[in-house]
Amino acid sequence: MLSYFKILIIFILLAGHFYAQESDFGKPRIAILYSELTEKYRISNSLDLTDVITYWELFLMQDKVSYKVIYDDDLELGIEDDFDILILPSVEIISNDELSELEKFLEAGNSIICSGSKLFLKDATANKYQNLQTLFNLRDIESIASSKTGFMHTLKPNHLNNFTLSNNLILQISAKNQLLICSIQKNKMYECGNIYSENNITDKRTSLVYGSVGGGRFLWAGFDLNDIVGGADDLLTYKSLILNTINWMDKKSDTYIDNFPENLAAPVIAVIQYNNALQSNLIDSIKQNDIIPHLIVSPSQIVSKETLSKFSDNEIIFDLTELSSDLKLDIVTDLLENFKNDYDVSISSILVEDNFIAINDPSEIKKIGINTVLYYSPVAGLPQTYKSDLLIIPFFKIAEIPGSNKTINFLSFIPTVDCKKNPEEDLFRMINQLRSNGHNFTTISSINKWWRLRDLINLQLNKTEDDEFELKLTNKNLAEINDLNVYLDYFKKINLSSLTISLNDTLLNYYLDDTAKVIVISFDKIPPDSINRIKIKFSLE
CATH class of the missing domain: 3.40.50.880 (Class I glutamine amidotransferase (GATase) domain)
Known part of the structure; x- marks a missing residue:
């Protein structure tokens, strides 16, 4: 042998x-x-x-x-x-x-x-x-x-x-x-x-x-x-x-787009876990900080209708993790219908264990009115879109400032009654720290909308001359795209003083990421349903 x-x-x-x-x-x-x-x-x-x-x-x-x-x-x-x-x-x-x-x-x-x-x-x-x-x-x-x-x-x-x-x-x-x-x-x-x-x-x-x-x-x-x-x-x-x-x-040479536009860069979604200690003034205070929070509720809870009235239907997350790990879709359907009958709320986002997608057909999940599935994850990640247009997002609760600005993080708050300290102070301190580190608070709906827009943006890079590229950016959406960064990876040493990047004879802003040696091009107001031909002209060192 x-x-x-x-x-x-x-x-x-x-x-x-x-x-x-x-x-x-x-x-x-x-x-x-x-x-x-x-x-x-x-x-x-x-x-x-x-x-x-x-x-x-x-x-x-x-x-x-x-x-x-x-x-x-x-x-x-x-x-x-x-x-x-x-x-x-x-x-x-x-x-x-x-x-x-x-x-x-x-x-x-x-x-x-x-x-x-x-x-x-x-x-x-x-x-x-x-x-x-x-x-x-x-x-x-x-x-x-x-x-x-x-x-x-x-x-x-x-x-x-x-x-x-x-x-x-x-x-x-x-x-x-x-x-x-x-x-x-x-x-x-x-x-x-x-x-x-x-x-x-x-x-x-x-x-x-x-x-x-x-x-x-x-x-x-x-x-x-x-x-x-x-x-x-x-x-x-x-x-x-x-x-x-x-x-x-x-x-x-290679080209690819950033995960998020500038207004969604380093996204954080704020969530509040419902319990009897939750006060309406906390929700109001968070909103006064220009943050739209989400409310997590579970089927076993009796939820205050006054609290629910402060959230739109797409800001409520139905937490199903307390149920069986092999949760079947017919049970979910019954629970959603019961919640709608009790509170007149149509839920479109659920929180589940990570094996839920594996045992349930995404197309069938979409049919019962769910467009976003969050699943518990030990680390932050990115959304995935299934053929049924169902968006799957890893649910990672941050305990400190995230090390990556290219993933989605969740800032979770569980209301408590504590006479010795004010947990809300820690929450707002964390909010300020996140913002000072460049994180943007957003919503599930905004992420959902952007990720679908992103899927319909295509890039193609063609070399037209020894010293010139054409970058074709196609926006297949029926909406204008703003504040988008596109990366141009060209390994050779470009003389940056000679580099010009233009669209329709208008110069575009760019900068060099010297660590990865890529050029970052900034785009704004990309018209809907458009093909945009960007001219990149340069000389080598």
């Missing part, structure tokens, strides 16, 4: 070299470093480098990504003219010459995916993570405590995935290989998520960082493919992140 496994590995390695020779024209030239120094002087007893490389090769071949395996000698001779992207999988030991070549590789405008690597120098006496910190401008790198068997890591929208998210928002990761975490330096890099602990994002540190160094780009992960232990969905999610990263690094 062992001999068979060795033959399989040799076949895969040879296939990797052969597969690289069939790389398609225009695709990035990708190299994977097989670190013989790591194999010889490996630090982690659980790390088998051959297994790691095999894991990566199977992944890339299955997704038809061309690559070539290189070795320490190849890297020391210099590869900046031969490859566009270098993958460093679980590289523990490198030489001084290799470190120097990695720096040159980035300076030449190439990119590195560093996955689970530590990049120690053999017999080094200095800070053992200094090479990682210097190469990628990271800070405060440390290993996960050896007593921990693993940890969880959140994912959030980022430039790598064009600000989209899958359903799987948390990765479960083994700590057997002394995985690494670091702190983020603002305006120098972005995190793809954060360490997750005890049902709260209590740590601002991360194991997933991306950004730009020199003329190139990088993704640093403190763990590797073989450290993912959360099952097939987690592994698929991490592989998708790697594939998105390769697309981000491929030096091709």
Whole structure:
């Protein structure tokens, strides 16, 4: 059996070299470093480098990504003219010459995916993570405590995935290989998520960082493919992140729109949990702060009609989480009808456990008058629209200022009677802090309306000249679109003083996101049912 496994590995390695020779024209030239120094002087007893490389090769071949395996000698001779992207999988030991070549590789405008690597120098006496910190401008790198068997890591929208998210928002990761975490330096890099602990994002540190160094780009992960232990969905999610990263690094132009317009940027929805301690003056005070709150009620409650009168029907959320986890739609239908008969309120938003969608047909949910389903989520996320036009939103209650402004967060308040302190003061203090950090309070209806508008905005980027692009922005909506940011990702070094972006001979506002190296174009008053051709003219440095 062992001999068979060795033959399989040799076949895969040879296939990797052969597969690289069939790389398609225009695709990035990708190299994977097989670190013989790591194999010889490996630090982690659980790390088998051959297994790691095999894991990566199977992944890339299955997704038809061309690559070539290189070795320490190849890297020391210099590869900046031969490859566009270098993958460093679980590289523990490198030489001084290799470190120097990695720096040159980035300076030449190439990119590195560093996955689970530590990049120690053999017999080094200095800070053992200094090479990682210097190469990628990271800070405060440390290993996960050896007593921990693993940890969880959140994912959030980022430039790598064009600000989209899958359903799987948390990765479960083994700590057997002394995985690494670091702190983020603002305006120098972005995190793809954060360490997750005890049902709260209590740590601002991360194991997933991306950004730009020199003329190139990088993704640093403190763990590797073989450290993912959360099952097939987690592994698929991490592989998708790697594939998105390769697309981000491929030096091709790309364009995508922001998740929200300026007036909805960093959206927060305020919700009040109904109980007998809720006073009308609290609702009035929240509204006086230019916030439209939502009221959460449950089927078992007797709700004050005076309180209900302060909310429109689409501002009331029906909380069904107290019921069975395998809640069927016929029961929901009866509960909604009973509530309507008792209070003359037609509810269109429900709050459920996350398995509700899996066991109930979205089209049938829509038929009973529900247009928005909130489901409890351990982290903030983004809406998803089903074919039935049903909007599904993760319900994440914030306890502190959110780390991402690209997701939807909920500020939840449960009224209490406390003679020693005033909980309402904490609520309004949090409201002020959120606003001072750039968050906008909005409603479920506004999110619902915008997400449907967003689905009907299309972008297409065409190169018309060596120094000119045409960006075609199509608004298929019957409504005008305002305050929209569009991202233009053009890897080459543009001379910004020569850059002009215009629509119908009118110059548009833009700025450079220097961390992600993308140009952000601001649009306003995009006419309904229109095709807009934007001219982007530039020269290269």
